[in-house]
Amino acid sequence: xxxxxxxxxxxxxxxxxxxxxxxxxxxxxxxxxxxxxxxxxxxxxxxxxxxxxxxxxxxxxxxxxxxxxxxxxxxxxxxxxxxxxxxxxxxxxxxxxxxxxxxxxxxxxxxxxxxxxxxxxxxxx
Amino acid sequence: xxxxxxxxxxxxxxxxxxxxxxxxxxxxxxxxxxxxxxxxxxxxxxxxxxxxxxxxxxxxxxxxxxxxxxxxxxxxxxxxxxxxxxxxxxxxxxxxxxxxxxxxxxxxxxxxxxxxxxxxxxxxx
DNA sequence: CCCCTTTTTGACAATCATTTTCATTTTCTC
DNA sequence: GAGAAAATGAAAATGATTGTCAAAAAGGGG
Ligand SMILES: [Zn+2]
Ligand SMILES: [Zn+2]
Ligand SMILES: [Zn+2]
Ligand SMILES: [Zn+2]
Numbered sequence: 001x002x003x004x005x006x007x008x009x010x011x012x013x014x015x016x017x018x019x020x021x022x023x024x025x026x027x028x029x030x031x032x033x034x035x036x037x038x039x040x041x042x043x044x045x046x047x048x049x050x051x052x053x054x055x056x057x058x059x060x061x062x063x064x065x066x067x068x069x070x071x072x073x074x075x076x077x078x079x080x081x082x083x084x085x086x087x088x089x090x091x092x093x094x095x096x097x098x099x100x101x102x103x104x105x106x107x108x109x110x111x112x113x114x115x116x117x118x119x120x121x122x123x124x125x
Numbered sequence: 126x127x128x129x130x131x132x133x134x135x136x137x138x139x140x141x142x143x144x145x146x147x148x149x150x151x152x153x154x155x156x157x158x159x160x161x162x163x164x165x166x167x168x169x170x171x172x173x174x175x176x177x178x179x180x181x182x183x184x185x186x187x188x189x190x191x192x193x194x195x196x197x198x199x200x201x202x203x204x205x206x207x208x209x210x211x212x213x214x215x216x217x218x219x220x221x222x223x224x225x226x227x228x229x230x231x232x233x234x235x236x237x238x239x240x241x242x243x244x245x246x247x248x249x250x
Numbered sequence: 251c252c253c254c255t256t257t258t259t260g261a262c263a264a265t266c267a268t269t270t271t272c273a274t275t276t277t278c279t280c
Numbered sequence: 281g282a283g284a285a286a287a288t289g290a291a292a293a294t295g296a297t298t299g300t301c302a303a304a305a306a307g308g309g310g
Pocket of ligand 4: 198199200218219236238
């Protein structure tokens with residue numbers, strides 16, 4: 001399909017951490033692309049709708065995206081300084097979330113889990 | 126201290142679910158208060174800074190607050206429809222988060238965990 | 251290729267939660 | 281009560297995100 005969406009996907013795939021729409025737009029423009037900000041937003045929307053990229057919110061509410069290796073359900077360990085992320089899994093957490101939801105009579109239970117810290121790299125400086 | 130902050134704290138304490146600053150402002154005005162929106166924001170900021178209220182982000186990035194019973198570290202099971210929340214604990218999750226952070230060389234590890242679903246009440250309608 | 255329909259794009263304006271400003275009011279201290 | 285310090289709120293500013301709409305690109309017969 002759209003060549004622009006592909007451009008955005010690739011820009012994101014080249015990143016190890018989470019990036020905002022504004023970040024990606026700046027990167028792409030700096031790289032010579034004539035892409036528009038609106039298009040970056042639309043591409044990220046489409047990519048996250050289709051589950052190709054993960055999205056989370058920073059403390060100040062900004063949406064940040066990441067093209068993860070795994071398509072399967074997983075969580076992230078994110079560096080507070082450089083935003084580098086590691087994909088992590090926690091079967092125990094999955095079970096706990098489902099169980100606690102059921103125990104309180106909730107249905108259609110989902111969860112969000114993110115772990116933050118300072119990565120070894122950033123800890124040096 | 127501030128009388129206004131106390132007003133906001135009480136308004137929030139009367140709620141079972143998470144409310145946004147705009148929600149609380151509307152509630153208070155509807156109740157006859159002459160409080161300003163800025164003050165509601167400032168009160169919520171102060172209350173969350175001091176750990177008296179919990180804050181989380183909705184899917185669209187809006188900050189919502191809750192005056193929980195427990196001052197201790199805990200998480201929430203939140204209804205997707207009415208936003209009613211139940212305070213939950215998960216020792217296994219606490220350990221898992223700390224362990225996975227350490228295993229990858231991260232320091233100062235924290236985490237965010239929220240469980241969502243439809244409460245029994247809302248499931249009926 | 252050419253014409254026409256459909257989709258994509260991007261500049262610009264519009265939203266909307268949140269933050270800043272700043273002058274006024276209230277509270278505190280002496 | 282007088283003056284300094286903190287709190288308040290109306291209005292303007294900010295900044296990410298979304299909506300609008302006309303121009304540009306892509307597709308598909310003929
Ligand atoms: Zn780092
Ligand atoms: Zn999970
Ligand atoms: Zn409910
Ligand atoms: Zn926890």
